[in-house]
Amino acid sequence: xxxxxxxxxxxxxxxxxxxxxxxxxxxxxxxxxxxxxxxxxxxxxxxxxxxxxxxxxxxxxxxxxxxxxxxxxxxxxxxxxxxxxxxxxxxxxxxxxxxxxxxxxxxxxxxxxxxxxxxxxxxxxxxxxxxxxxxxxxxxxxxxxxxxxxxxxxxxxxxxxxxxxxxxxxxxxxxxxxxxxxxxxxxxxxxxxxxxxxxxxxxxxxxxxxxxxxxxxxxxxxxxxxxxxxxxxxxxxxxxxxxxxxxxxxxxxxxxxxxxxxxxxxxxxxxxxxxxxxxxxxxxxxxxxxxxxxxxxxxxxxxxxxxxxxxxxxxxxxxxxxxxxxxxxxxxxxxxxxxxxxxxxxxxxxxxxxxxxxxx
Numbered sequence: 001x002x003x004x005x006x007x008x009x010x011x012x013x014x015x016x017x018x019x020x021x022x023x024x025x026x027x028x029x030x031x032x033x034x035x036x037x038x039x040x041x042x043x044x045x046x047x048x049x050x051x052x053x054x055x056x057x058x059x060x061x062x063x064x065x066x067x068x069x070x071x072x073x074x075x076x077x078x079x080x081x082x083x084x085x086x087x088x089x090x091x092x093x094x095x096x097x098x099x100x101x102x103x104x105x106x107x108x109x110x111x112x113x114x115x116x117x118x119x120x121x122x123x124x125x126x127x128x129x130x131x132x133x134x135x136x137x138x139x140x141x142x143x144x145x146x147x148x149x150x151x152x153x154x155x156x157x158x159x160x161x162x163x164x165x166x167x168x169x170x171x172x173x174x175x176x177x178x179x180x181x182x183x184x185x186x187x188x189x190x191x192x193x194x195x196x197x198x199x200x201x202x203x204x205x206x207x208x209x210x211x212x213x214x215x216x217x218x219x220x221x222x223x224x225x226x227x228x229x230x231x232x233x234x235x236x237x238x239x240x241x242x243x244x245x246x247x248x249x250x251x252x253x254x255x256x257x258x259x260x261x262x263x264x265x266x267x268x269x270x271x272x273x274x275x276x277x278x279x280x281x282x283x284x285x286x287x288x289x290x291x292x293x294x295x296x297x298x299x300x301x302x303x304x305x306x307x308x309x310x311x312x313x314x315x316x317x318x319x320x321x322x323x324x325x326x327x328x329x330x331x332x333x334x335x336x337x338x339x340x341x342x343x344x345x346x347x348x349x350x351x352x353x354x355x356x357x358x359x360x
Contacts, residue, residue, distance in 0.1 A: 013114045017094055025268040026056035032319045039323035060261075068257040071152070078150035083255065083262035086143030090269035092136040096129045097276045098191050100286045100303045112304070113191075129190040130182075130281075134175060137232070137273060140266065141167045144241065144251050147263070151254040159250025162330065163241035166231055169337040170238075174228035176345035177221040180352040181214050181281050194285030215282040220348050222282050224341050226317075229274040231337065233267060236322040240330050275314035283310050 030045065030052065037044030045052035070076065100112035126132065141164055148160020185193045199212045215222050231238040242250035252263045279285060286303035294302065328336070 010114060014095075017099075017114060018091065021091070021094060021269060021272060022265065024272065025265050026060065028268050028271070028315055029059070029264075030056050031315070032322070035316070035319045036323045039320075063258055063261040066257040068259070071254050073152040074254065075150040075152070078146045079254075080259070082143045082147035082150060083252075083259045083266070084143075085146070086140050086266040087262045087269070089136055089140035089143065090266040090273065093133045093273045094269075094276075096126060096132050096136075096190070097273070097280070098129075098194070098285070099276075099307055127187070127189045127192075130178065130188045130193075130277075133273070133277065137270065138167075138171055140270070143263075143266070147255070148251040151251075153254050155247045155249070155253045156251050159241045159243075159247045159253070162247075163234060163251055166234070166238065166240060166333065166337075169334060170228040170231035170341070173224055173337060173341040173345050174232060176342070176349060177224035177228065178281065179345075179349045180218045180221045183349075183352050183356050184214060184217065190280050190285075194280055194287065197284040198287050211284055211287070213282060213284045218282065218348075218352070220344065221352075222278070224345050224348070225278065225282070227341055228337075229278070230318075230321070231333070233270045233274060233318075235267075235271070235318060237325040237328050238333055239327060240333055243327060271315060271318055272311065275311040275318075278314055279307060279310040 033055075034044040034052070045055040048054045048058045070079065095114040098113040102112065144163045144167075145160045148156040148158075148163070151157070181193065182188060185196050187193060187196075193214075197212050197214060201208045201210045201212050201216065210216065230236075234241050241247075242252070247253070252260055255263065286307040288302070288306035291299070291302065
């Protein structure tokens with residue numbers, strides 16, 4: 001694939017992925033409102049369109065048409081930059097995430113990944129993809145910290161300080177929870193990690209018929225990852241930076257119109273990033289049971305459907321937790337991260353290292 005073709009294909013993939021993700025964010029808000037309503041024995045949105053399906057469109061129009069208020073005492077440059085930075089960092093992660101293997105169009109192999117090069121062999125990997133995603137998502141905290149400081153509001157500043165401390169604390173546990181996966185796979189390439197989960201587990205020479213997903217040997221790491229991911233994305237029961245009963249709206253108290261919507265989109269995009277990474281690292285990515293009775297077209301898109309279904313499962317769990325659990329106190333949140341998750345993650349690394357060394 002020459003450079004001109006690569007650029008054209010990359011632009012098409014960028015447009016498709018951004019459109020799909022932003023549309024997914026819009027309808028995830030509807031799904032969340034519907035599910036939380038059912039948990040609380042309510043109906044949720046039903047007025048705009050059939051079954052309320054046009055509610056996200058109405059919300060989008062409302063954000064665009066609302067007056068964009070900028071308080072007098074803010075640091076204007078950083079105040080405007082903050083939501084852009086948060087949204088940009090949440091989108092960058094999707095450049096590295098592979099959504100499937102590769103497709104062949106008119107003899108040209110196109111990897112289902114924005115940064116994929118393709119070519120005759122379809123090789124399209126970035127061998128430190130996981131490291132790049134963790135780096136990009138960690139920079140997103142700067143958008144929140146700058147939003148709180150530049151708003152010149154005590155509620156915003158307290159929210160941003162909470163978010164910064166919370167993200168730094170739980171990033172340690174989140175990163176360490178993935179070390180066990182790296183030890184088992186011997187690679188930081190997301191495609192290589194998924195490839196190693198394509199078979200079934202063999203125990204004592206017998207085929208268990210269980211998929212070779214890393215959730216089975218690394219279920220403790222998955223628990224740590226899930227808890228840290230809730231805290232990283234500021235979701236209940238770890239939504240202290242936005243605690244409405246204490247801080248009005250936290251770090252985005254002074255934001256309105258599309259700048260507020262950018263923070264909203266960044267939070268939901270980060271939820272999708274967490275779901276995609278959990279799917280790739282613990283649940284076999286786009287691999288699933290073969291269904292030979294399906295027509296050829298469905299066979300071709302089956303890996304994408306498996307990947308999407310697994311990610312949507314994690315989004316459902318996010319919403320389910322929000323509808324059932326109360327918010328932690330701030331001291332409980334920090335103690336849980338430093339005194340429980342971090343030692344547990346270190347213990348998981350030690351045990352996994354011992355087992356890998358013993359088998360070598």
